[in-house]
Amino acid sequence: MQGASISRWTMSYFACALIFLLIGLCLMAAGFGFPQEIWQDPATLITVHTIALGWLGLLFCGALLQFVPVLASQSLRFSSCAAPALLLILAGLTLLLSGFASLGGFIDAPPVMLPAGGLLLCLGLGLVALMCGATLVPLSLNSLPGVFVLTGLAALTATLLLGLCFTLVLSSVSALPWLIALTAFAVPIHAGFGLVGWMGVTAIGVSYRLFSMFLLSQDGGRGSRLVLAFTLLALLCLLASLVIAAGAMTLAASAFAAIAAAIYARDVIAIARTRRRKKIESNMFASLVALDFLPIGLGLVALDALADFPRPLAMTGVYLLAMGxxxxxxxxxxxxxxxxxxxxxxxxxxxxxxxxxxxxxxxxxxxxxxxxxxxxxxxxxxxxxxxxxxxxxxxxxxxxxxxxxxxxxxxxxxxxxxxxxxxxxxxxxxxxxxxxxxxxxxxx
Amino acid sequence: MAQDFAELDVRPLLANGVEPFPRIMSAVEALSPQQGLRLLAPFRPEPLFNVMRRRGFSHQVRELGGGDYEVCFLPVAASVAHSQDAESADIWPEAVLELDLTDLDPPQPMVRILAELEEMQPGEVLFALLSREPVFLFPELQRRGHQWVGNHDETGTVFRMLVRRGEGNRDV
Known part of the structure; x- marks a missing residue:
């Protein structure tokens, strides 16, 4: 059907996401697992995944289920998968977090919960990707935000597959040498694909549409094609870093991401300048403040990569990207x-x-x-x-x-x-x- | 807003035993880029739909009575979005109401259009200009039994639509 209807389960995704956010923030306030230098620390893994998957993941899924039909001006394909997807994600996340807890000795549970959780997460998020992808692919060429969303979904796939590999090693289900080597060096790549590739790219693409909509701006963002091109380059470099010259490729990916972020920032300023709605509402003001953390966060991550600072700048940068x-x-x-x-x-x-x-x-x-x-x-x-x-x-x-x-x-x-x-x-x-x-x- | 159509009546050809397909194809070749083709046939020309779809045309079929059919083929690029049950808007009456809603902040245009429709008689048509494609309005119109067609203007900054008031008061 032409047009967009209310997505039935979006509110449920949002509610679960907000509960996970509160839990994650309370864990941080309690000093559980954060700040820790070691990413592989089980407590850190629990806190990070509560925020990254529980809060941001569910938030993005819920928002996509509503926003993709608006982008496509078509009903969501396979929309009956929305509720099963939510249940799969929740079950997968519970198993994953329990698996981490068992690694840290907080609870006594079989380690196989980790890959089982990873598998359920792949299925649940895969269903979300299927619904959004099937709706967007037929008209993606006409809709640039749609291409951003599809790019984000590709990055989500990479994130999920890497994560699934890690769970096999962490749970000792597999001891394949290449899997162990991958787990040793690819955690930042997994995080990069998830945080910047999936959520960042989706947020950028969707915000092009939302910002000009909320501000009634005539400027739709002239640099959006360039932003997309540099984002794709960054993601390709990140993918290449899995097989060749990890250091150089990661650096190249960061550089391309920084260029994309700079063009995006210029576009957002142009959209805000040419707006017809003079009074800025609180949601738009807060969005514009939030955007300031993108260059700051990326800058800190880059600084840490370029020079050996005594301070944990990369972690601060990642924190600002995720929370700010x-x-x-x-x-x-x-x-x-x-x-x-x-x-x-x-x-x-x-x-x-x-x-x-x-x-x-x-x-x-x-x-x-x-x-x-x-x-x-x-x-x-x-x-x-x-x-x-x-x-x-x-x-x-x-x-x-x-x-x-x-x-x-x-x-x-x-x-x-x-x-x-x-x-x-x-x-x-x-x-x-x-x-x-x-x-x-x-x-x- | 009105779509430009070339017309081809294949009923006389068929009555004289002439195969109409080459004539239809040469008529299609002669169309200008934005032009549609209105075909009159003594049956529903089902096989033609696929041929035309491959050539980039959508179609709308109307039964004329006596077994005759009118089919309007529209080049997809020029075609307009429309509700499922909307037949060619060419045969709709002139709009009784013209609304310029481009200055209203969404979602006010949606409220305004739905309110105006309540005041109109069944079958009457309104024309509206909006600053955005009202994606949430479309399902609501359909639910209430109204028909609509709409597309962006040449500049892509204004969405124009025709809405025809439905018969009843569905979904009250």
Whole structure:
């Protein structure tokens, strides 16, 4: 069918993602597994995957299930896979985290949970990739954001396959020499494919569309083709680094990624300058702040690669990319997307048949501004704590990020519950009260 | 908005026992880039659909009565997006309402169009200009039994659409 409908399970993906974010931030605040110099430390692996897969992974999947039909102006293909995919991802993640916990001796569980979890994650995320890919491929040539999303899905595949290889070695299921060698050197490549390749590229592609949409800008981003080209080069170098000259290839990948980021930054500034909507809403402001962490994070990772600094700059850079850029952008967009989808779901049937509230009636800007400000200040403080090796600052600041996320979650729940909507407009005839975790299906 | 069509009536040819396929193909060859072909035939020319699809044409079929069919072939590049049940908008009546909604922030155009449709009589048509393709409006129109066609203008910055009010009040 032409056009886009509400994705039924997106809200469930978002809810699970936010729960994982809170858990991850609480783990950081408790000093569990982070900051650690050693990536292979089981506690670090638990915290990192809670954030990377539990929060960011589910957030991106949920957002793609809703956004891909908007990009394609077509219903999502195989949309009945959305719920099974979520269950597979949740089961896979639980097994994976339990496997890490058993490696660290926190629980007593068979190590085979690791590859089993990895396999379920491959199946679940594979289903998401199938739904999005099958919808986008037929018209990808006409839609540049669509090509970005497809590129991201290819990077996701690489991330998953590498991760699956690691689980085989970590769980001692396989002792193949090449697998052990791969696990020894390819962890940063796995992280690069996941964080920058999948999520970063998707975020960039999608934000081209969303930013010009929210700012009513005529400038669609002139450099987007160049950004895509350099991103593809970066990913190819990253892929090549698996087989030849890992050091040089990783450096080349970083350089191409930096060029892509610079062109992207220039485009976003152009989009913001030529906007017709003069007043910038909190979600857009927070998004623009979040974007500032992209060059800072990439810069720190590059500095660490170029010279031997005594401070853990790469880790700080990765932290800023994950928590400042991607998480900040994600939270900011959720603050726009959740009220909009709730509004459409609730008032769609009543629209035109009587007065309905505006989308803005579902939210209050002030608590959101405060929460976003607190979040970004806390992220900066935590980064300083990491770089300067002050664990208490890092942990206290992580507590601050957890608290501000909690405030945002309360605001999201209030939007879903129509808490701020004036009583007279709350449920006009025909409107349907939204459920918290799932969108109500309507006949097509 | 109206699509330019060349017309070919193959009914007289068939009545005289002349194979119409070469004539149809030479008519297709003679089309200008944006032009469509309106074909009148005494049966539903099913095999032709695939041939034309391979040549880059979509089609819309209308039964004329007496076993005759009108088929409108549209070059895909020039074709417009439309609801599943929308037959050729060429035969829709003139729009009773023209709305320039390009200055409204989304999703206000959606609310406005749905509200205007409630006031209109079944079969009446409205024309609207929007700053974006209203992807969430399309399923809502379909659910309410309205038909629509629409596409971007030459500059790609304005989306224009025709919506024909449906018969009933579905999905109330």
């Amino acid at each position: 850029w991607l998480s900040g952008l994600g939270l900011a967009q959720l603050y726009k997307i959740i009220p909009f989808l709730t509004w459409l779901e609730t008032y769609g049937p009543a629209m035109g048949r009587g007065p309905v509230p505006a989308v803005q009636d579902l939210v209050r800007e002030k608590p959101a501004w405060l929460a976003f400000a607190a979040y970004f200040v806390a992220v900066c403080a935590a980064a300083i704590g990491l770089a300067a090796d002050w664990p208490m600052l890092f942990r206290t600041a992580s507590g601050g990020t957890a608290f501000s996320v909690l405030i945002l979650i309360i605001e999201f729940i209030r939007a879903r519950r129509l808490f701020y909507v004036p009583l007279a407009l709350k449920l006009p005839k025909g409107a349907q009260r939204p459920l918290l975790f799932i969108a109500t299906a309507r006949q097509e």
